[in-house]
Amino acid sequence: MDNYFDALETRSPEQREIEQFELLVAQLQHAKEHSVAYSALLRDVDPATVIDRGALARLPVTRKSEMAARQTETPPFGGFAVLNAGDLQHVFASPGGIFEPDAGGADDWNMGRALNAVGVRPGDLVHNTFSYHFTPAGLMLDRAARAFGCAVFPAGVGQTELQVQAMTHLNPRVYCGTPSFLKIILDKAQEMEADVSSLELGTVGGEALSGSLRGELADRGVSVLQVYATADVGLIAYESSAQEGMIIEESIIVEIVRPGTGDLVAEGEVGEVLVTTLNPHYPLIRFATGDLSTFMTGQSPCGRTNRRVLGWMGRADQTAKVRGMFVHPSQVAEIVARHPEIVRGCLVIDNNNNADNMVLRCEVGQIPDGFSDLVSKTIRDVCKLRGEVELLSEGVLPNNGKVIDDCRIYD
DSSP: OOOOSSGGGGSOHHHHHHHHHHHHHHHHHHHHHHOHHHHHHTTTOOGGGOOSHHHHTTSOOBOHHHHHHHHHHSTTTTTOOOOOGGGOSEEEEETTTEEEEEOOOTTTTOTHHHHHHHTOOTTOEEEEOSOOSSSSHHHHHHHHHHHHTOEEEEOOSOOHHHHHHHHHHHOOSEEEEOHHHHHHHHHHHHHHTOOOTTOOEEEEOSSOOOHHHHHHHHHTTOEEEEEEEETTTEEEEEOOTTOSSEEEOTTEEEEEEOTTSOOBOOTTOOEEEEEEEOOSSSOOSSEEEEEEEOEESSOOTTSOOSOEEOOOOOBSOOOEEETTEEEOHHHHHHHHHTOTTEEEEEEEEEEETTEEEEEEEEEESSOOTTHHHHHHHHHHHHHSSOOEEEEEOTTOSOSSOOSEEEOOOOO
């Protein structure tokens, strides 16, 4: 049985919902009063009424593209942060031209829970190869480890031979970084005939971890578990010893929606991960991560009771350029919304004889006369492009979160 980080991990799901939404009401009020951006976005929202997931699902989605635009208009943080310049320790950047504030808390990205789950204990030495510049990844693990009572070697990225030399001298028990770089370090150590057998545990992230790589690392003495985190939010979910999905962090609320919308998907369906944080310094409400995942049923065998996601399953931003025009997931969602007969839809883009073709594949129930022509007209109205329609029975489309499937192949 795992040694739990705190009592929050094993509270009942009912208790968790009650306590989190009590905190959310206060967070929404705080954001509305102190964040310029959310004062506008939540202008017509009474925070006291947002007491369950149904009410939360009616709030607007915060997208990275909108944040970038607001940050351009109102630097540095677009009015989202509740911090004065004197309150900051760092400013970080993430892909897409987004800048994030750092108030400098002991473990303000909540990574300690993931370190605990992998088996890190006070007194361990952590060899941290996540980047310490531009992105907060390095400091995310650094602060968590130090708050946990561990010393940290801030290795950063690259310089594989020097990484091996440091390991042979310091004998760290814990590795933090990408799984592929851990393999590179172990390969280099073997080449150098260097002893890095002190390494036993790894907290890995930043890229997909295949079963074969996990097995190879385990065979070489390092047991690794994954973290799912972003520069904006911090920890979203983490693996435990059960290795059955990723358990959601206790200080956030996660929803899964149809890409390009704020509409919740059916249970078990793949969609875009939205995160609502309870961090008062940088409130993010229904923040669209751009990542695809799905909720798993049941609870983890490790005894933690929070919901689980299957893990990172791709990117939700499936925008494609067709015949010189951009087509967005939100447009596909609008087409589907205009026709209640459509249960699910996926716009498939192909290329035939150097000409782009679009086909909206629709799962439908009852089909009125002339339905395909009606949907074709809606495609033209919304996308300003011609598109064909293929009608399918319910359950035919793959459960992969794709609303735009770009199948074009170019020589």
